[in-house]
Every structure is written in structure tokens, then in C-alpha cells.
Amino acid sequence: MRRKPGRHGRAGLLLAACWASYQLYPFFPLLSRTKLRASIEMLVGTASFSAVEVWASAAEWLAVALALEAFLGRMRPRWLLAAMACLPLRLFIAERSLTLNEALGAAVALLLWSLLPERRRLRAGVFLLVSATVLRELSPFRLADTPHPFSWIPFAATFDSERQSAAVILLS
Numbered sequence: 001m002r003r004k005p006g007r008h009g010r011a012g013l014l015l016a017a018c019w020a021s022y023q024l025y026p027f028f029p030l031l032s033r034t035k036l037r038a039s040i041e042m043l044v045g046t047a048s049f050s051a052v053e054v055w056a057s058a059a060e061w062l063a064v065a066l067a068l069e070a071f072l073g074r075m076r077p078r079w080l081l082a083a084m085a086c087l088p089l090r091l092f093i094a095e096r097s098l099t100l101n102e103a104l105g106a107a108v109a110l111l112l113w114s115l116l117p118e119r120r121r122l123r124a125g126v127f128l129l130v131s132a133t134v135l136r137e138l139s140p141f142r143l144a145d146t147p148h149p150f151s152w153i154p155f156a157a158t159f160d161s162e163r164q165s166a167a168v169i170l171l172s
Contacts, residue, residue, distance in 0.1 A: 008070040012068060013071040016071060019064050019171075021171045023086040024086055025164075026093070026167075035094075038097075039090075039092070042098075043091070049101065054104045054105045055128070055131070056133075056135070058132075059105075059132035060132075061080070061084070062121075062124065064083065065080045065125075066125045087102065112124065112128075
């Protein structure tokens, strides 16, 4: 039985569209073996495992699943798996790559979505997002002798970066 979309269906669709744009931007595929080889080498060859990044990626994918559920109504794990089809597509997109941490985080999110009861998914998603934000901000978990620079200007780093990388940051 399919549940009707909630009152937040349009907001869920907007969030899912921003997420898809973030995943696939700049929407320009490079169909060459060289690009594919370099992307696969980055995925498995030089991959460094980070539990914090896997946790953050799982939180992001769980949030996407919740946004899709707000739009679609009841969402089965296979729809989340279909949304995850954008991950291998990133192997072919210009100036984008896929990391092992992102792939593992997507797998963890799919497992959580499959195992969690429907009534607990929202709380789990909020917990994962809050904890991932805290863990990312506290990472690399070491004290520095000299303080890092700080700015009160919001989005200052985004404004200083190139247009393409700034678009990816704003879409995420």
C-alpha cells in the first residue's frame, strides 16, 4: 500500500533535486578510458578510510531518503538504491570523482533504511546529521599550537573559490 505524500512533498522534492544536482554537477560526462581509469584508481588505489566521512556520507544519504519519502510517500529501499545510481555516474563526470568513504556511507545508509522501522527513521536521520556535523567540525581531533584563521564573513571561502567548485559547495 502506497502512502500519500505528506504536506512537505514539494520541499522534499526541492531538497532531492539539489542533492542530485550536487552529485552530478557540472553535468558534463567525459567518456574516455583515461578518465574512467583515473576515477577508479582514486576510488580504490589511493583511498584512505575515514570513519567520520563514512558517517557523514551515511547521514547525507539518510537525509536524501527522508526527503524522497516526504515527496513520494512511502519509500522502499529499492528507490534509495535507484537514487544511488548517481554514484557510479560520477566516475564519468568532468572534475568529479567518487571516494571509498562515499560509497561505504551510501551502503550504510541503505542498510539503515532497510533495517530501521519507519517510525524511527526521522529520529535516526536527525541524530546522524547532528552527530556527523559535530564529528566533521571536530575532526582531525588534535589540538594545534597555532590557531587557525577565522572569518565572520559567511560564504567567504565560497566567494573566493572558482565558479565550478563554488557551485558544488552551494548545492551540497
